[in-house]
Amino acid sequence: MLICYSCEYELKDVYYVDIDQNVNSPVSQIDLNFATDTVYLNSPSTIEFNIHASGHKFNWMKFYINNINYGTYFSNSGIFQISPTYYNDYKNGVYLIKIEAFSNSGTGSIADVAGAEGFLFEYTWVMVINDEMNLAPQFKKISRDNRKLSIEWELYKGTNFEYYEILKSNDGNEWFSICKIYDQLTLNTFDPSYIGEKAIYRIITQANGVLYSRQADYQDTIPQLRLVNFGDKSFKLSWKSYFTDNIAGYKISVAKNNEYGYDLIATLPASDSTYIFQNGKFGTESELMLTTIPKNAPSYFSDDFNQKWYYSTKCKGNIGKKSFNDGIVYVPYGNRLIYQTNNTIFFYDYDSRLKTDSVSSNTNFHILAVSPDGNYILGYEDYTSFFIYDASARTWRTVPFTQITGSLNYYYIMDISNTGVAILNADKGYYVYDFVSNNLLASRTDFDYIPLYLRISADGKYFYNGYNYYFQIEGNTIKQLPDINLYFYDFNPCNPEEVIVYTPNGSIQFMNIITRSISRSIPISSEVIHNIDFNAGRILGSTKNEFKVYDLNTGNLIWSYPTYSQTNFVSYQFQLCKDVIYWYDGYSINIE
Amino acid sequence: MKKCKLLLALILALPVIDKVFAQQVSVGIGLGMCKSDMSGLKTINQNVINSLPFGAKQIENFPAAREYNLELVVSLVNRYSAGFYYNFFSTGSRISLKDYSGEFSFDNISSNHSFGLINKFSVVGRKAFLVQFTLALGFYNSTFKLAEELEVYDTVIVSDDYKFKSQGMFFRPGVTVLYSFKSITIGLYGTYNINTHNDIYLDDDNNSKLTDETNGDKIKTDWGGFQYGVITSINIINFKQK
Numbered sequence: 001m002l003i004c005y006s007c008e009y010e011l012k013d014v015y016y017v018d019i020d021q022n023v024n025s026p027v028s029q030i031d032l033n034f035a036t037d038t039v040y041l042n043s044p045s046t047i048e049f050n051i052h053a054s055g056h057k058f059n060w061m062k063f064y065i066n067n068i069n070y071g072t073y074f075s076n077s078g079i080f081q082i083s084p085t086y087y088n089d090y091k092n093g094v095y096l097i098k099i100e101a102f103s104n105s106g107t108g109s110i111a112d113v114a115g116a117e118g119f120l121f122e123y124t125w126v127m128v129i130n131d132e133m134n135l136a137p138q139f140k141k142i143s144r145d146n147r148k149l150s151i152e153w154e155l156y157k158g159t160n161f162e163y164y165e166i167l168k169s170n171d172g173n174e175w176f177s178i179c180k181i182y183d184q185l186t187l188n189t190f191d192p193s194y195i196g197e198k199a200i201y202r203i204i205t206q207a208n209g210v211l212y213s214r215q216a217d218y219q220d221t222i223p224q225l226r227l228v229n230f231g232d233k234s235f236k237l238s239w240k241s242y243f244t245d246n247i248a249g250y251k252i253s254v255a256k257n258n259e260y261g262y263d264l265i266a267t268l269p270a271s272d273s274t275y276i277f278q279n280g281k282f283g284t285e286s287e288l289m290l291t292t293i294p295k296n297a298p299s300y301f302s303d304d305f306n307q308k309w310y311y312s313t314k315c316k317g318n319i320g321k322k323s324f325n326d327g328i329v330y331v332p333y334g335n336r337l338i339y340q341t342n343n344t345i346f347f348y349d350y351d352s353r354l355k356t357d358s359v360s361s362n363t364n365f366h367i368l369a370v371s372p373d374g375n376y377i378l379g380y381e382d383y384t385s386f387f388i389y390d391a392s393a394r395t396w397r398t399v400p401f402t403q404i405t406g407s408l409n410y411y412y413i414m415d416i417s418n419t420g421v422a423i424l425n426a427d428k429g430y431y432v433y434d435f436v437s438n439n440l441l442a443s444r445t446d447f448d449y450i451p452l453y454l455r456i457s458a459d460g461k462y463f464y465n466g467y468n469y470y471f472q473i474e475g476n477t478i479k480q481l482p483d484i485n486l487y488f489y490d491f492n493p494c495n496p497e498e499v500i501v502y503t504p505n506g507s508i509q510f511m512n513i514i515t516r517s518i519s520r521s522i523p524i525s526s527e528v529i530h531n532i533d534f535n536a537g538r539i540l541g542s543t544k545n546e547f548k549v550y551d552l553n554t555g556n557l558i559w560s561y562p563t564y565s566q567t568n569f570v571s572y573q574f575q576l577c578k579d580v581i582y583w584y585d586g587y588s589i590n591i592e
Numbered sequence: 593m594k595k596c597k598l599l600l601a602l603i604l605a606l607p608v609i610d611k612v613f614a615q616q617v618s619v620g621i622g623l624g625m626c627k628s629d630m631s632g633l634k635t636i637n638q639n640v641i642n643s644l645p646f647g648a649k650q651i652e653n654f655p656a657a658r659e660y661n662l663e664l665v666v667s668l669v670n671r672y673s674a675g676f677y678y679n680f681f682s683t684g685s686r687i688s689l690k691d692y693s694g695e696f697s698f699d700n701i702s703s704n705h706s707f708g709l710i711n712k713f714s715v716v717g718r719k720a721f722l723v724q725f726t727l728a729l730g731f732y733n734s735t736f737k738l739a740e741e742l743e744v745y746d747t748v749i750v751s752d753d754y755k756f757k758s759q760g761m762f763f764r765p766g767v768t769v770l771y772s773f774k775s776i777t778i779g780l781y782g783t784y785n786i787n788t789h790n791d792i793y794l795d796d797d798n799n800s801k802l803t804d805e806t807n808g809d810k811i812k813t814d815w816g817g818f819q820y821g822v823i824t825s826i827n828i829i830n831f832k833q834k
Contacts, residue, residue: 007658007660007680007682008682008701008703009657009682009683009684009701009702009703010684011652011684011685011686011699011701013651013652013686013688014651014686014688014690014695014697015648015649015651015688015689015690016690016691017647017689017690017691018691019691019692019693021692021693107693108646108647109646109691109692109693109694110646110689110690110691110693110694110695110696110742110744111693111694111744111745112693113645113646114645114694114742114744114749116693116694116744116745116747116749117693117744117745
């Protein structure tokens, strides 16, 4: 047997392969079902991992929690189930997750193939478990960003992210989806529909089959309409947009005067930021509206009403040139007008358009009447006295209320003639007082109505109380004259015996107050007579929608201009002075 | 099997046919080369190579190897002699890979013991030269030592040894050319081995047979192949009858 064994065939050769064992270390990449260095869990979750290293094969992976190995996987991927405290698994707290992964070396050697040679990769994360934790990402920042609205939010820090969805609402009821983002690390977007309006944003995060939701309010500035007077008949409208990339254009509308709503007057491109609104109505407040049209309005804004509600700004203004701060303008016969600002009376020459004189008082006074020639200015001061200013003598006198009626009655309606005789009213009493001689000429307290207003003739002998009642002052008596069933304008400042009456859309008549004879009749098509400029020979009248200026001598229509008036009563708000109409608000407009 | 028995009986009857001859007893030894098919075991090797995750190579695959013959022959009649026959043959295979990190080998050393009767028929004789047809037949007993070893960085990962066995019958016809010088005869021989293809068992478990894992077929012994070599014999007894 020994001989046989010694004769057994002997195997001697080996197959040696010279392999380069110096290979470069591969770069590894691990795919996880979470994206942060710290993963937060509040419900049963799985940790999923998958590692790649430039095509290297992985021999094994080990999963550790707090350095205790909980799983070994003989592939390049694995999954581990974790449940927080509530589910009787892991207690609330902070844990260290570690994954070790051992790849082959890539040399192709026996050890490489046998899994005994390779590269060891180690990854660690912090895991926070709290079953009461809210994992919903909140908005971090909503802000302007280069003509757009940028929306940024926090990273979802849990596992199994599916998508973010950004929603928008303007009223909290209807919601509009701006975008859905399936990349967990994408944390910002732009709202292509936003132009500055009040909005509510909601971020929905879908993960682990659960929807997390947070929301935030945001309001920037939609294009704000600004208005300045441009000349005496136009407005210059301007606005600024902070989100021009999202704007398709603008609409300019003007409010209707006699009903709710707006009339569209212009549609403008997004590049515009100004607009000249021409020939606006004088004598009434104009309301203009700028509606911004977004490029991508939310679907629930499909109707025009909603767009106006959320995307419009309004602005009010008065057509005209601001000449005075405010106050009633008195235009006596002559070439100057009188108005009061604070405690100063100004005299304004409307030929030269300069203030020519002024008088101030340290009392609290108010002008209530100016004589037809402009010499006497009558009013009250400190609610206890009348004051009378003699413009030619430049004297300021006061007469206590008690001096006229023996009591501190409040006089609020009055008028004064060129002679200094005034008609005053207190309660239902009428008092004719001569402020030159400081003498109560006549009084009457048997009327059962308060006058609507009072006008006295230039000679101080007749007055009118606003109810078509005319009175004559004879000695110390006040005599009522027969009615005139025509609209009263005023006594003729050039002829004290004449009263100027008119019929709407008919004619103006110069009528003798005693004989009722008519010296002149001028046809007009106005409903209201505002003012007659005897110097310039012009009549200012108006219909509901138009100012009209007529030639006093011929009755020809000289000029007309849009307005809107709700009343056809004489209000003395508008005064024509040669070629300018003054409004009591201080605005003026040239009739040329 | 029946055919083998009939042949054996015929050979044993030959001495009776020729009554006049010079009886001799000689002992011969032979040394030669043997090449065997080993088809089943080669299949095993191929399967191993196919299953390896690395590029090992078949560096030896049952090459021709030395064989040893021993015979004790008695010339019973003129031109015919017969006697006992023993043959030992061993060959092997190796699948190998070695690199800086370790070594893998899958070795197979196959050995065969054949024993039985040999019959020699002298067909041509001129002076000292003699040409003989030979026919050996009998039983064989084979052993197969399979060893697999994987060593990585001086650590043996795999070290498995298995020993298999197989038995059966063989039949080996051949031709021998001899030259006699006094009582010594030397010559050349050539034979072809045929054997029964029997199952290969685990040495200590006859129920465990070597099989092809790819198809479940049993692996059989296959020593079939040519042999050639040198033989020398010496007459140890020389006596005459008649």
